[in-house]
Amino acid sequence: MTICQPRPLFDANASSGGSLGDLPEWDLSDLYTAEDAPELTRDMEWLEQACASFATDHQGKLADLDADGMLGCVQRYERIDTIGGRIMSFAGLRYYQNTTDGERAKFFSDCQDKITTLTTPLVFYTLEINRLPDEVLDGWFAANADLARYKPVFDRLRAMRPHQLSDELEQFLHDQSVVGAAAWNKLFDETIAGLSFDVNGEELNIEGTLNLLTEPDRDQREAGARELARVFGDNIKLFARVHNTLAKEKSVEDKWRNMPTPQTGRHLSNHVEPEVVEALRNAVVDAYPKLSHRYYALKAKWLGLDTLEVWDRNAPLPTEDPKTVDWAEARRMVMDAYGDFDPEMAKIAEPFFDKGWIDAEVKPGKAPGAFAHPTVTEVHPYVMLNYLGKPRDVMTLAHELGHGVHQVLAADQGELLASTPLTLAETASVFGEMLTFRKLLDNAKTKAERKTLLAGKVEDMINTVVRQIAFYDFECKLHAARAEGELTPEDINALWMSVQAESLGPVFNFMEGYETFWAYIPHFVHSPFYVYAYAFGDGLVNALYAVYEEGDADFQAKYFDMLKAGGSKHHKELLAPFGLDASDPKFWDKGLSMISGFIDELEAMED
Template sequence: MEWKLERIFANDEAAIENARVHLEEVKRIANEIERETAPQQLAKLIRDFEEHMDEFAKSIQYAWMKYSVDTGSVESQKVLGIIQQLSSELQEQDAIVEVKLASLSDDVLEEIIKLDGNYEHMIKRIIERRKHLLSKDAEQVLALTSVSRRDGIAKIHSRLQSSYTFEMELNGEKKVLTVEEIKALRRSTNGELRKQAMKLFLERFQDDAIVLTEVYNLVVRDYDTESRLRRFPRPISMMNFANEVSDEIVDRLIEVTNEKTEILRRYYDWKSKILGERLTLADIYAPISNKKKEFSFEEAKDIILESYYAFDEKAGSVVESFFKEERIDLYPRKGKVSGAYCIYATTKLPPYVLTNFTNDMYDVMTLAHELGHGLHGSLSRKQTFFNHDTPLTLAELASVFGEFLVFDNLKNKLSKEEKMALIASKIEDIFATTFRQNMFTNFEIRAHDLASKNGYVGWDELNNIYHEELERVFGNVVEIPEWYNNEWASIPHIYETPFYVYAYNFAQCLVIALYQEYLEEGKAFVGKYLELLESGGRYSPEKLLEKVGIDLRKEGFWENAFKFVDGLVEELVAMEKQ
């Protein structure tokens, strides 16, 4: 199954023309907003401005989708480059409007909210952002240069990694593997193959150490400079503000996760005994059974749909539409980006999902995860463009919740051995989204601090920081091969969106709390949950979470999530003893 991009635009020229037409309208309306003072007319102009921004975003979604499935194509690069350039002009107009609205009195802004309640959250955020806004000219410069600053620079990393191929002998036959295909071998039942694959993969980054180090330093300097210009106390504070969450809440999440690494170490100590060998980092995702369970795409589809339909008919129908309408680009191929994602840049188009499916149990969960995003993006289309997306802290909510639905369904269909393998895989997935993402966050904080202090951070320094963070998490339970110190260079988010990764940890802990509520309340919970997803980003995260009874400031909130994880480990250990 592959995307049919012609359903969005007939060709690249049509996508570019759409962007240009709506950009001109955005410029015209922004000019009128600058001159307007009457609340009633401003409310109307904001609605028109939003509508054309939404239409423009169709071209953004098309360009990124085309690039994602063929990063090496000159045509893909050209259309993305043109749309990004036009997007920087769009961001300039957005900055002009934001500076104008921020300059208005609170009375005028409150009057606009009374005229159209859709803009309550947006306007309250503008009031909060006043202290971080620069002058109109400075905001325009930042917007116009965004295409050649960190967003553009990070593409070098993406293109470089997508171009990597690896020659390996598999089952007596030489094969050329993509990034996703070689990473999938981490879950092989063959220990030597796992180590060989990860060594080959991670040593490849050493070959491009100069480029990767320079690119990372440019991204860090650009991000940190902007955070200082906007008067944030620390680099991570700029992301926290964008996520509408306080520094204190994020700091507490990081602190608690650092304190709970004993859960992970106890699990891997148990796993090493089960496998009868001292584990290396290349083995942390190794199956605990030599009987590797594989799933065809049809089997994965059936399990996922059954899980979502059992939760709610409407949710199941939305998820099924991705399969019926072929809005999933499923299999890996050369030039396709690694990993998986769901894109919904506009309310004018339905969400689309990209995966690199290789028939693994992990791939079933990945597909369930991305379709959870798809459910969220589909339901939030009822909101206006400015309200349909959420901050990163809530962006992973529906995806991780969807994984739990599929996990609980799937484990009831398996033998004891297969069930143990699934629970082990789930524990490792949770570790990957909590301890591992927290490790990346610790790495980023230290790397940004060192770059700020010394003006530059070298490849060896970055490797040393990463090694120390690996030791902080795994202790001496797992052996850390030297080539694993390069792994930081393979992480797209630290290049593309600094400090993004803690959102995964945040969401995992949040969803554990939500899922426990669902298990307690049953169908009474479903309506509240779907209403939360339908709300998109219309309200602050705090207000949205009130709908389902969640208080992030409650004493012990983060600790309770790790008690749940600890319980899964205990369940698995007990099953093995039976």
């Protein structure tokens, strides 16, 4: 099991202006009390025995099982997945608390290595399932309702049938993974966490420097942007090497697997059709002029500028009160919004604050950004923030807490069915943000306060939709170019800039050095083509929220049912009760019209 991806660092905000109160820290003891805990040793020993005996009992024999026997096999596999996920969750979360700590990094790597070795005997399982005739599986499902519940798991496995390699090659890829992509991922993480920036004599990490881009003082924003460019430029050869290597490795594996495009693997894992993603991408790109181009032209007017520099993109409005929101107030704001939607949602969210399920403070070496990690279904999720007290940090709390609520509700599906495809994984998080935003908007006391809230939401939505689709286009170009040969840093820089002017609009001027800003986006490294999931989730939630506003009396019940389904249903099945269909190109226009409507309201305020 992997750590969920952090939100894009372009959404990072704020520098604290005073005490934020007592910021919570993770209590990981619900997983294990320490790296040398006897329970962890016991579980690692159990895992070794369980993997070996599973292979002894079932390898080469799956086709001979009856439905009851296959159910027992699946349940054994699920238990192995749970124990392995528990160990890696503990090791990973400790590591992300301080990625520059050598002991934590070693422990994480050692666990990764050992579990990769221990689970090698399981490689046969998926391969044999995919060699079975359809009628065998159909017979199993007809004979045993408990096994039929796992049909979505089998469907996702068998979607990979055309791309499956020989048993020996699959085992080789499994074994070498720890020195392949995983090792390059770790190099990237440790390099990013270890970068040091000097802004006006103050030494900052990457999170603190990015946060300067939202400061009211324009000179401070510029200083932050130029220092980011300097440090990225100094390290650009390393980042280019990471991207070249990972893109080539992916290309090699895709070739062997007969993947028609670099994006195919992501679409398969997301259980979404390529044409649906293409419809989303095209709808967003077509909407650039009426969304980002129009909004940023409006923002330039507010700031009294003819053109915007990159350091103005996330600048606060001149009328914005640069207030700091302490932790207690942030908690109250989000919990009130959740509770107003449904008291049950607030009840599910409450333990995150009270039981050490959130790590909020910015600390040296801590991974940047924010994420929610589900761990395993028999424990609970953990949320990581880098909370610095700006209003947008409150939105990040609402976002990650939405993930947490979703993960809690889906846990009853069990380890193999709880995990949601990325395209649907952002649903509860973005919906939680929308609830919090609408609550704040309803409580706005003045026109200026309403304008500030609307502008902040539009910027967040542009970051989530427009910017992520631009990121997706950059990745598509990067992988296509890498297929033709090695890319120099200058080649990658040019690809990055080719999507920036198109997505942000003609009002922007791009400083020298901005061409390197692709270097620190973690999604390009950890999860190629992940980023469209953010746009998918935002568009989906905008459409969902429109149904909610129309007054569907059963909306809350339908919404909770959708979250409880986890990964057990396709997006068509999940959205049908709301009268929505993501495969309809007009679906995306409906979602984008909400952003456009907010910009309409902002323009009307100018009259």
